[in-house]
Amino acid sequence: MIPRRLRSIRTRLLVALMSMTLLTLSMATILSAAMDLKLFRDHLLRDLRVLAAVVGDNCTSALVFNSPETAERYLATLAREYQIREAVLENAAGQTFVDWRPEPETTRGAEPWTASARGRLPGSTLSEVEIVQPLLFDGRLIGRLVLHVRLDELLRQFWLYVLFGGLLALLTLGVTFVVAVRLQGRIARPILRLTARTREISRQREIAPSAAALDSTDELATLVHDFEAMLQRIEEREEALRQHVEALDGANAKLRALAMDLARLEATEKRRLAGELHDSPMQKLALAQLQIASGAQRDGADEESRQQLDAGLDLMREAIEELRTLQFELSPPILHQKGLAAALDWLATSTQARWGIRLCGTIDPNVPEPGWEASAILFQCARELVYNLIKHSGATQGAIRARVDSGELVILIEDNGRGVGRDVLPAPAGDRTGYGLYSVRERLELLGGTLELTDRHPGTLAAMRLPLSALSGMTGAATETDRAGYPA
Secondary structure, three states, X not given: OOOHHHHHHHXXXXXXXXXXXXXXXXXXXXXXXXXXXXHHHHHHHHHHHHHHHHHHHHHHHHHHOOOHHHHHHHHHHHHHOOOEEEEEEEEOOOOEEEEEOOOHHHHOOOOOOOHHHHHHOOOEOOOEEEEEEEEEEOOEEEEEEEEEEEOHHHHHHHHHXXXXXXXXXXXXXXXXXXXXXXXXXXXXXXXXHHHHHHHHHXXXXXXHHXXXXXOOOOHHHHHHHHHHHHHHHHHHHHHHHHHHHHHHHHXXXXXXXXXXXXXXXXXXXXXXXXXXXXXXXXXXXXXXXXXXXXXXXXXXXXXXXXXXXXXXXXXXXXXXXXXXXXXXXHOOHHHHHHOHXXXXXXXXXXXXXXXXXXXXXXXXXOOOOOOHHHHHHHHHHHHHHHHHHHHHHOOOEEEEEEEEEOOEEEEEEEEOOOOOOOOOOOOOOOOOOOHHHHHHHHHHHHHOOEEEEEEOOOOEEEEEEEEHHHHOOOOXXXXXXXXXXXXX
């Protein structure tokens, strides 16, 4: 016994085939019948108009000589046309001159023409028509002939078409049913076999054996092979999705690690600033306070009190200068006002003045000006590398260079110190040797750049590279909000 699900597919195919056949046949029959009926009606009306014109010409003399008897004899010739139910001859004033109706026996049992029946005729319908023939004499309208016609023959023809169409539809449906039963089996069988194969593939999760079991000439083989290719593409996309998810997880892990390292760097920088504030500016301010307080007790009356006041003021000026230097190191106003190139040149000058290390700055004038965010990150990275030079390299001289090379913005920081360790040079992925270098690498990677370290024997060359294409969407100057709070 055929399962219900299989019967439903075949039934739907059978109904679809028969419905399409019946719809096509119905449309063709209706259009053909409509064209034939229209041609038949036009031909019949043309003959009746010719007859009205002939009879009207004969009745013209009766109107001219006012002879109703003559007109009635002419109208009686219309008795042979059983479609004509009434003929009315009117004068020029529209008054009835002669009203003729056929005898009841000549109407073949048709309904007598009455005034009420005349009122039901709108003038032109499918089976009832009013034909008007104007009558002229010497170019002057003297009356008209009105024929009321019932097109019974047209109705008979219409019902013949209905009967013929019904018989043809029944015959066609029978033939279509026989043909559709044969066709639907051929159409449904491959689909049912494919359904069975997909269930088997789903259970076994093996596509190749099922595909190999099919005849290579069968259309089902093509369907199964295409299905196998689709599954293969789905697996490839799932694998690519897994790789993207893993890459995203790795990026998130790197961001979390970077955030932790930045927090450590921030804490380290705070401790360094606190130590520098305590060791130099704070000590000098405290000593200046004692000097000024001691001098103020003497009211500045003698030379010793004046010397104490002058010493206190000198200490305050030195403390203020050191505080200003610390402010510039944290966020130099020149970076916000004049851009990255000027800030790098200032970094070289201030480092030489403060630490005594000869550090020259060579900035190519063709270096593009990145946006504010990129400039801030690049300056922080350069400052971190300069701090490493000062603290760890033992160098006596160095240089900061910036240029454009092969479509990249390159910032070089070099020194003549002891160099870097071999474990730092390769800079493998995930290398966390030193928070400073790791932070510089991660921040450059966020911009699309890289950090390269080279041991030069003696000295170290640190190269920050950033593609110019990565700067295209970041080019621009700092806004007024970015500049706020920094003196010119």
